[in-house]
């Protein structure tokens with residue numbers, strides 16, 4: 131549905147996109163993840179035919195972005211990262227305006243606007259001013275707007291950015307619903323966890339390069355294989371008993387322990403275990419064996435996705 135080959139875009143001396151190749155199949159919900167300045171918006175603007183690449187090519191629904199811009203615009207819905215300001219326009223007027231721009235006949239406009247309002251859960255706000263809506267509602271209105279001409283492909287640039295947790299959940303369920311409707315979605319974010327559960331596949335972009343593309347499951351499997359998934363235990367010792375340095379030295383001798391970070395004044399140890407070192411009872415035994423008295427023992431699961439991000443970032447260095 132979306133194919134990019136060797137896309138390159140330079141701004142002066144800065145290479146914002148560096149030979150980016152990616153493939154998104156029909157019906158996929160593709161999470162496009164990368165930190166600020168990675169090149170997400172640049173890629174999406176090229177796919178939306180708003181920017182011309184310096185090299186490489188791309189097709190959307192089999193149409194070439196270089197020559198079929200007008201046809202592509204009919205089959206895609208592109209939501210930019212910034213909605214714009216619409217003084218004194220109500221939600222209804224705003225959507226009617228875009229329906230007119232898409233040359234939808236006057237008689238059908240009303241029905242379609244009501245449908246997209248329903249889908250984005252904004253029916254109650256139909257006559258409210260756009261500028262009076264909360265950020266979460268404005269973002270959903272942005273989605274409503276790109277749904278008006280019933281596009282097959284949606285390019286949504288950071289639809290969940292700046293939203294509070296509740297608004298983010300609402301946005302996520304809206305995107306899941308669009309996926310269920312059979313639309314192909316490319317959704318960008320700089321936070322993997324924001325998208326992880328709803329995506330069928332993800333791509334990680336950093337400094338203009340695609341570091342990973344594939345399913346979330348493969349990403350996590352790869353992380354586990356690489357030992358990127360580690361368990362960490364926060365330990366605090368009592369004043370009595372052995373000191374934290376001595377305890378750390380004992381733990382560091384164990385091959386199951388990856389590293390130990392000591393905070394002497396706080397009498398705490400952060401013990402990082404190697405992947406596959408099942409259970410952490412041996413840590414307690416080791417501590418007890420050197421006469422440590424344990425005041426607190428708190429295993430923390432290092433998030434798989436954080437580990438995965440570290441892994442892909444490491445690939446660059």
Ligand SMILES: Nc1ncnc2c1ncn2[C@@H]1O[C@H](COP(=O)(O)OP(=O)(O)OP(=O)(O)O)[C@@H](O)[C@H]1O
Nearest residue numbers: 141146164165166167168169170171172173211320
């Ligand atoms: N019009 C422009 N002129 C000059 N440099 C630009 C322009 N647009 C983007 N850039 C630069 O290109 C790089 C990629 O930008 P882009 O907006 O594609 O990143 P992004 O992944 O969308 O980042 P963000 O998470 O901040 O939205 C950045 O270093 C940015 O500063």
Ligand SMILES: [Mg+2]
Nearest residue numbers: 170171172211
């Ligand atoms: Mg951006």
